[in-house]
Amino acid sequence: MVTSPSCALIADDDAFFRIALGALLTRQLGFTTVLEAASLDDALDLLGTRPEISLALFDLSMPGMKQAASLAAVRECAEHVTLAVVSGSSSRQDILGALGAGVHGYIPKALGPAELVKALETVLSGQIYVPPILARAGSAEMSVAPVSADKAQECLARLTQRQREVLQALVAGRSNKEIARLLGLGEGTVKIHVAALLRTLQLPNRSAAAAFGARELR
Known part of the structure; x- marks a missing residue:
């Protein structure tokens, strides 16, 4: 409470x-x-x-x-x-x-x-x-094509530790400004990390990254 x-x-x-x-x-x-x-x-x-x-x-x-x-x-x-x-x-x-x-x-x-x-x-x-x-996987409303568990973990393994921290913050629904304060980074640096992790995970936007992270981060 x-x-x-x-x-x-x-x-x-x-x-x-x-x-x-x-x-x-x-x-x-x-x-x-x-x-x-x-x-x-x-x-x-x-x-x-x-x-x-x-x-x-x-x-x-x-x-x-x-x-x-x-x-x-x-x-x-x-x-x-x-x-x-x-x-x-x-x-x-x-x-x-x-x-x-x-x-x-x-x-x-x-x-x-x-x-x-x-x-x-x-x-x-x-x-x-x-x-x-x-x-829950398999919903027709899912906007990002599902990947296998092995493929998802392979993508996660390619992220740097900082990118994983940024991904966790995206799952938490934090804005770039909030992530910058949380991690002690500049907002521009956060934008670079977000863009890099989207490329690595082959995802179109931060909402898709949040959904991916909610499913796959342990």
Whole structure:
């Protein structure tokens, strides 16, 4: 359990879900204040005027939300906030897009209350929550052709130690700026490492790398 959480924001246009999620935050996770927003604009207004917000939970289908692009904008303007998606979508594209935008977790609404609380505890503890569906191979929605386990480990073995660290950070949904701070590197250096590991792994983008790393890193 995370100690002394204070203020959380739930951004979702489903009023009943906001009530249910707010109850979990206050009764089981110890938040003293839960703010609500029914649109992206309302959520951004609150993030801009309530600096005490430490956790923000966003739905992907509320008014104004353009998924990954909007989430990336939120990360830019509220870097101090732990940001997670709580969504009814279990699409790999949505999950990878959100993680690529730098959120700290993607939590499906289909989880039961106990599992949802555990997922939130993971996020609040500083870890990244990735739903199990992301690790399941064979989905028709998978945007990157699957490779054999031997081939995947062969690709990983060609990465330098620093590139593996950057890959782990991509799996965690961190932005280049966050990776630079985490590893003590320049942001330009991080971009070079990302480009190099994408070439080595023969992957098209950082979202694909995050999915690969979530499956293959041990």
